[in-house]
Amino acid sequence: MSVVLRVAVASAVRHAADYLRLLAADERVEVVGVVEESSAPAWVREDSRAAADHAGVRYAEVDDVASVARALDAPVDLVAVCAEPTRHARLAATLLEAGHDVLVDKPVATTLADADRLAEVAARTGRTCAVVNRTHAPALRRLRAWVDAGHVGLPRHLDLELFASGAHLATSVERPELVVDPALSGGGELLNFLGYCADAAHYLTGLRAVEVHAFVGSLFLEPHRAAGVEDTAVVTLELERGVTATITLGRVPYAPGGTATTSSVRLLGSHGHAVGDDDVPAVARFGPAGRTTIAADAGQVAAQAYLRHVVGAVLAGGRPDYGIEEARATLAVIDAAYRSVETGDVAVVRHEHTKEIV
Numbered sequence: 001m002s003v004v005l006r007v008a009v010a011s012a013v014r015h016a017a018d019y020l021r022l023l024a025a026d027e028r029v030e031v032v033g034v035v036e037e038s039s040a041p042a043w044v045r046e047d048s049r050a051a052a053d054h055a056g057v058r059y060a061e062v063d064d065v066a067s068v069a070r071a072l073d074a075p076v077d078l079v080a081v082c083a084e085p086t087r088h089a090r091l092a093a094t095l096l097e098a099g100h101d102v103l104v105d106k107p108v109a110t111t112l113a114d115a116d117r118l119a120e121v122a123a124r125t126g127r128t129c130a131v132v133n134r135t136h137a138p139a140l141r142r143l144r145a146w147v148d149a150g151h152v153g154l155p156r157h158l159d160l161e162l163f164a165s166g167a168h169l170a171t172s173v174e175r176p177e178l179v180v181d182p183a184l185s186g187g188g189e190l191l192n193f194l195g196y197c198a199d200a201a202h203y204l205t206g207l208r209a210v211e212v213h214a215f216v217g218s219l220f221l222e223p224h225r226a227a228g229v230e231d232t233a234v235v236t237l238e239l240e241r242g243v244t245a246t247i248t249l250g251r252v253p254y255a256p257g258g259t260a261t262t263s264s265v266r267l268l269g270s271h272g273h274a275v276g277d278d279d280v281p282a283v284a285r286f287g288p289a290g291r292t293t294i295a296a297d298a299g300q301v302a303a304q305a306y307l308r309h310v311v312g313a314v315l316a317g318g319r320p321d322y323g324i325e326e327a328r329a330t331l332a333v334i335d336a337a338y339r340s341v342e343t344g345d346v347a348v349v350r351h352e353h354t355k356e357i358v
Contacts, residue, residue, distance in 0.1 A: 011083035012051035033058035066098035089114035101128035108327040110186025131327035136305035143276035152269030162263040163255040188229030214337035258295035
């Protein structure tokens, strides 16, 4: 008899529909249901119930998410946390303390102190704390293989871009306030997107960022401007060993690729350069309306690959290749970027855990 991983979702307001669909498509997974905090606002409970109904799984409201298995009347092996970002760390820590492995949507936390506390809980309980990321994107994996093969020599500099189309904000984000209201999102697009780029820089070089200089603006989208959060950013990183990176990111009126979100990496090495583009391969279709680019949604492809990896790791009793420690290191880069914006100067990345941890 094949082993099945029983997965539940704790809150289903952000990315949950995609994760429920991708997990249900994995032959090794049984999705047992969705739970939501009974103290959550009405719209949160309504959205979580709607996600459960759409996925055809049970829904329950709980006073404490630690009771997820009892509420769903089923054994639970892994709980995916898909709440608004400001609840991620608290819900994940509660579930870890209750003895569950967790999969947390990005960002794992909205403050570095919360990430430190979650890392401490994961280490103390010995439970898995996986965090959604895009390091399993095929284009990034191909580029890493070229680096490992020595085709470009030693990495010297990286140019990274990640853009989302503001024209798709109403359809690609469940509710716009989930990315523009700091009470829910914890920040703007710097918090939303910089982690992907910082992950890519580390994945390709094996080096951590040591200093960050960031510039942000609300240049294009009125919802961001009204909420006082950035829609775009330019970030420079100094990595270990003198390697540098330049990152341009944001939610712009129209992203250049064929899907709602597009990203690319250009890596300059000591003996050559290489480009990884999420929109390649693609098909260009020509018709009366001009050229249309048809490409796979890289975010969906990367998420599916990572979720399958996590399922395999948990079933085997192993550790996913990206967890709370990796996510904490990336959040340290985001933290430095926001401190750089505040001071208008370079900020040092705090790779050591804060002294609040005991």
